Amino acid sequence: MVRPSRSTRSATDTVATDETLRLVRLPLADTLRQLHDSDSTVALQRGIEALRRQIDDPCSALRAASAVDDVTTFSRRYLFDALDQIAAAFTLERARYYAARLLRATLEVRTGAINDIDLNRWKEYDDILTDSLWLFDRRDSSGVHRAGYWGNFVPQIPHQLMRRYTRRGDLVIDPFAGAGTTLIEGRRLGRHTIGVELRTDVVEQARATLAAEPDRYGALCALEVGDSAVFDWHAALARHGRRSAQLAILHPPYFDIIRFSDDPRDLANAPSVEVFLARLGDTVARAADVLDNGRYLALVIGDKYAHGDWIPLGFLAMNEVLQRGFGLKSIIVKNFDETTGKRSQKELWRYRALVGGFYVFKHEYIFVFRKK
Ligand SMILES: C[S@@+](CC[C@H](N)C(=O)[O-])C[C@H]1O[C@@H](n2cnc3c(N)ncnc32)[C@H](O)[C@@H]1O
Numbered sequence: 001m002v003r004p005s006r007s008t009r010s011a012t013d014t015v016a017t018d019e020t021l022r023l024v025r026l027p028l029a030d031t032l033r034q035l036h037d038s039d040s041t042v043a044l045q046r047g048i049e050a051l052r053r054q055i056d057d058p059c060s061a062l063r064a065a066s067a068v069d070d071v072t073t074f075s076r077r078y079l080f081d082a083l084d085q086i087a088a089a090f091t092l093e094r095a096r097y098y099a100a101r102l103l104r105a106t107l108e109v110r111t112g113a114i115n116d117i118d119l120n121r122w123k124e125y126d127d128i129l130t131d132s133l134w135l136f137d138r139r140d141s142s143g144v145h146r147a148g149y150w151g152n153f154v155p156q157i158p159h160q161l162m163r164r165y166t167r168r169g170d171l172v173i174d175p176f177a178g179a180g181t182t183l184i185e186g187r188r189l190g191r192h193t194i195g196v197e198l199r200t201d202v203v204e205q206a207r208a209t210l211a212a213e214p215d216r217y218g219a220l221c222a223l224e225v226g227d228s229a230v231f232d233w234h235a236a237l238a239r240h241g242r243r244s245a246q247l248a249i250l251h252p253p254y255f256d257i258i259r260f261s262d263d264p265r266d267l268a269n270a271p272s273v274e275v276f277l278a279r280l281g282d283t284v285a286r287a288a289d290v291l292d293n294g295r296y297l298a299l300v301i302g303d304k305y306a307h308g309d310w311i312p313l314g315f316l317a318m319n320e321v322l323q324r325g326f327g328l329k330s331i332i333v334k335n336f337d338e339t340t341g342k343r344s345q346k347e348l349w350r351y352r353a354l355v356g357g358f359y360v361f362k363h364e365y366i367f368v369f370r371k372k
Helices: 025-036 041-056 076-088 092-107 119-124 156-165 181-189 200-211 233-239 273-290 313-322 340-344 346-356
Strands: 020-024 071-075 171-174 192-197 221-225 245-250 291-301 304-306 309-311 326-335 363-371
Touching: 020 025, 020 076, 025 041, 025 071, 025 092, 041 076, 041 092, 071 076, 076 092, 076 119, 092 119, 156 171, 156 181, 156 245, 156 291, 156 363, 171 181, 181 192, 181 200, 181 221, 192 200, 192 233, 200 221, 221 233, 233 273, 245 273, 273 291, 273 313, 291 313, 313 326, 313 363
Parallel strands: 171 192, 171 245, 192 221, 245 291
Antiparallel strands: 020 071, 291 363, 304 309, 326 363
C-alpha cells in the first residue's frame, strides 16, 4: 500500500482542500433543510441541481458574503461529494439521512477532547494519516525546515502527531529537541512548545531558525539547554506559566548510531544498550510527570545492528515506556530516509546484506502511548 505522496502541510487545523468555498451559513442551512424535507427523490435531485448551480455562481446569495455574514468554509470536493451522495441515495429515507448529516456539518462543530478535528466533517481531513504505515517520499522542506541537522526527523511526524493529539493552545514537550523541528511545527499549528536539548550550539542554531518562522498564533516556543534524563519539567513549565503538558514527542538518539557530542550525558554515548534504555526510561518518567492523564506520548526510534545481530532497540525502548504508566495505542512503521552518507554506500550495504543474511534497515517506528 502506498500512501499519497502529497505533503501533509496545512496552515490551519481546519481542512487541507482542493478549493475552499466560503458560503453564507444560514441560507445554505435553509436550502439543506428544504432538501431534507423534499417529498420525493425527484424533487430532491432537482433541489440538489439548483444548489450546485448556486454554489458555482459567484453572484449568488450563498457566495456573496458581506463582512457581517456568518460564513462557513467547505472543501469543494467534500461538499460536492456529499451532494452526490444525497442525490444517489436509493431511498428518500437514506437521502434524508445524508442531508441531515450535511446540515449538521454546516451548523455545528463537533470535536473530541484531544484535538480540533471536526468530527462532523471527518471526511475532509484526508491529509491526516490513520494507517499504521507512513511512507513519505520526501521531507517537508517548506519555510525554515531544513534537513541539515544530521538525525532530525521529517516535519510530517510532529505535524501529524500534533494534529491528532493536541488542540490549538495545548503544550507539547520535546526532550530531544535537536534542530527544533517539533517547535517549528508547533509554531505553525498554534501549539505551545518547550524543547530540551543537550548541545548549546544546536540550541542556539535552533533558536535562530525559530526566530525566522512566522508567529501567526503567538504560541510559546521555548528551547532550553539541559539533560532530559534529569530535567525538571515542573520548573520549566512554571517558568512559562504552564502547569501541565498535553503531548510529549521523544526522538532520542538510536543509541550510538549517530555521534551527536562528546558529552557523557548524551544518550548516544551511553556505555551499553542497558544504560541507554535506563536513561531513556528516566527521560520518559520525567516527561510523564507533567503530562496530563489520558494524553499522549510518542516515541520515534529505529533499531540497530551490533556484531552481526539485529538489536530491536525500538521494542526494547517501547517496553521502557510501558513500564512507566502508559498504555500502547499504536505502532507506526515509517519508511527511513537514506542519509546522504548511506546513499553512497547503498551498493555496499546490499552486498553486505546478501553475504551476512540480514536485511538493510528501511524503517523506523513511531510508538504512540496514552498516559493512564
Ligand atoms: C535524534 S536527535 C533529535 C532530532 C530532532 N527531532 C530534530 O528534528 O531536530 C536526538 C537529539 O537528542 C540530543 N540528546 C542526546 N542526549 C540528550 C540528553 N541526555 N538530553 C537532551 N538531549 C539529548 C542530541 O544532541 C540530539 O540533538
